[in-house]
Amino acid sequence: MTTPTIPERGGHPTFLGMPPFPRTAAEALADPQLRANLQHATTTIRDKRVRAVAELPDWEALRVAGAAIKDDTLARLPELLLQLEERVTAAGGVVHWARDAAEANGIVTAIARQHGTTEIVKIKSMATQEIELNIALAEAGIDVWETDLAELIVQLGHDLPSHILVPAIHRNRSEIRDIFTREMSKVGRPAPDDLTDNPGDLAEAARLHLREKFLRSKVAVSGANFAVADSGTLVILESEGNGRMCLTLPEVLISVVGIEKLVPTWADLEVFLQLLPRSSTAERMNPYTSTFTGITPGDGPQEFHLVLLDNGRTATLTNPTGRQALRCIRCSACLNVCPVYERTGGKAYGSAYPGPIGAIITPQLRGINQHPVDEQTASLPFASSLCGACYDACPVRINIPDVLLDLRARAVSHQRGHLGERAVMSAAKATFASSRRLAAAQRIGGLLLGRTRRLRGGPAWLRTRTPGWARAWFTHRDLAPPATQSFRAWWKKTHR
Numbered sequence: 001m002t003t004p005t006i007p008e009r010g011g012h013p014t015f016l017g018m019p020p021f022p023r024t025a026a027e028a029l030a031d032p033q034l035r036a037n038l039q040h041a042t043t044t045i046r047d048k049r050v051r052a053v054a055e056l057p058d059w060e061a062l063r064v065a066g067a068a069i070k071d072d073t074l075a076r077l078p079e080l081l082l083q084l085e086e087r088v089t090a091a092g093g094v095v096h097w098a099r100d101a102a103e104a105n106g107i108v109t110a111i112a113r114q115h116g117t118t119e120i121v122k123i124k125s126m127a128t129q130e131i132e133l134n135i136a137l138a139e140a141g142i143d144v145w146e147t148d149l150a151e152l153i154v155q156l157g158h159d160l161p162s163h164i165l166v167p168a169i170h171r172n173r174s175e176i177r178d179i180f181t182r183e184m185s186k187v188g189r190p191a192p193d194d195l196t197d198n199p200g201d202l203a204e205a206a207r208l209h210l211r212e213k214f215l216r217s218k219v220a221v222s223g224a225n226f227a228v229a230d231s232g233t234l235v236i237l238e239s240e241g242n243g244r245m246c247l248t249l250p251e252v253l254i255s256v257v258g259i260e261k262l263v264p265t266w267a268d269l270e271v272f273l274q275l276l277p278r279s280s281t282a283e284r285m286n287p288y289t290s291t292f293t294g295i296t297p298g299d300g301p302q303e304f305h306l307v308l309l310d311n312g313r314t315a316t317l318t319n320p321t322g323r324q325a326l327r328c329i330r331c332s333a334c335l336n337v338c339p340v341y342e343r344t345g346g347k348a349y350g351s352a353y354p355g356p357i358g359a360i361i362t363p364q365l366r367g368i369n370q371h372p373v374d375e376q377t378a379s380l381p382f383a384s385s386l387c388g389a390c391y392d393a394c395p396v397r398i399n400i401p402d403v404l405l406d407l408r409a410r411a412v413s414h415q416r417g418h419l420g421e422r423a424v425m426s427a428a429k430a431t432f433a434s435s436r437r438l439a440a441a442q443r444i445g446g447l448l449l450g451r452t453r454r455l456r457g458g459p460a461w462l463r464t465r466t467p468g469w470a471r472a473w474f475t476h477r478d479l480a481p482p483a484t485q486s487f488r489a490w491w492k493k494t495h496r
Contacts, residue, residue, distance in 0.1 A: 018350035020379035048282035070327035087232025091294020101131035124148035125223030129352035147242035162346030164332035173197035220250040253301040275395040279331035312365035334390035356390035381407035442486040
């Protein structure tokens, strides 16, 4: 299978350093099997979601409420974060603050080393994908085992995820069977010799392979879908039960959570527990919803660490248009309706966050206002048709097209570096700012260009007596000659 070029870091696949979106998208489009897998999966999920949403007569009111709660949270983020820290600490947990990926990875690595562990079980987490925690731990000599079925497929396949909800959406059943047969024996219990590509058989092989890791590991890592500020409670939604195992069996639990995941109260959480399942898995209620607050003596992990991750989020808050991306609840509804994502897949975006939401959140987290702008990051806001389907599907009403346009302007502003172009635009600005200067320019233009008949490629003298960059401009453009007399001049003459 031909897939977008994937670089490596320390022998592990990584998004960092991938080529710009146009190149990775072209590679993905050349793979008919990938496109077939994506079309089948996204169509199925999309159709199920439409039916699930249609059951609620107040769906639009829920969307409005979800957006309002998120905006209120972001407006009061400092005080809510301090409240969360206070509640978690009172419940026996330890709160760590991480400014960036390096600090977060260092905190998790240090805790693991303090307990002398060489392996960790992990719940599917977008935040840890974002900071590439698995690679950092591997470089420190600590093995990390993904316990979500789709993440396990990606890990065993030495691959990268391509969807927020279904990371292995680009793989079909026969490919998964081959991965299990080839790779499971290298890192633990092997797959059955007679393994078929039946979904039940594949799930059973994964369950048996992971069970020994659950029972052996002393440390677990998770993210969180939500963090309730007024109680210090973390909330994890998942569909397989692997998360429940990670949250109860190990002695130590470390949760890496983006600072935007807060909700003020349990009443606010109720809104999102209706929005998220229907938008992501098209279910009325999430199969496994785990809530945990600090530690309970004799029950579950006896040491809990919460790592609050910034990594560009406070910088994103400074953009009045772009900050709405922080409302995202990681449901992936925008991916499933996006015509661009359906044809290219997630790896083409070069980020843990693919699709429309990735096109607006990754550039802001990485810093699109930096100079020079990373070529791959700057290409993401252009990975969209601006059809608006993502905005219609978003359960928290993120106006993704508006943010895309804002980020495109920011990306382009850093590319306006040609001296000649800047001079021309500055002259045009000065000319149009004054009626007298504009009238003079019209008179001069009429005298110089008004009588030319050579429109194709511009007048001959302009093409032959100007710098190369100017000649290049007219190679594929026609220059319409101005009138010999401007409207302004005609009006002045006839209405004196």
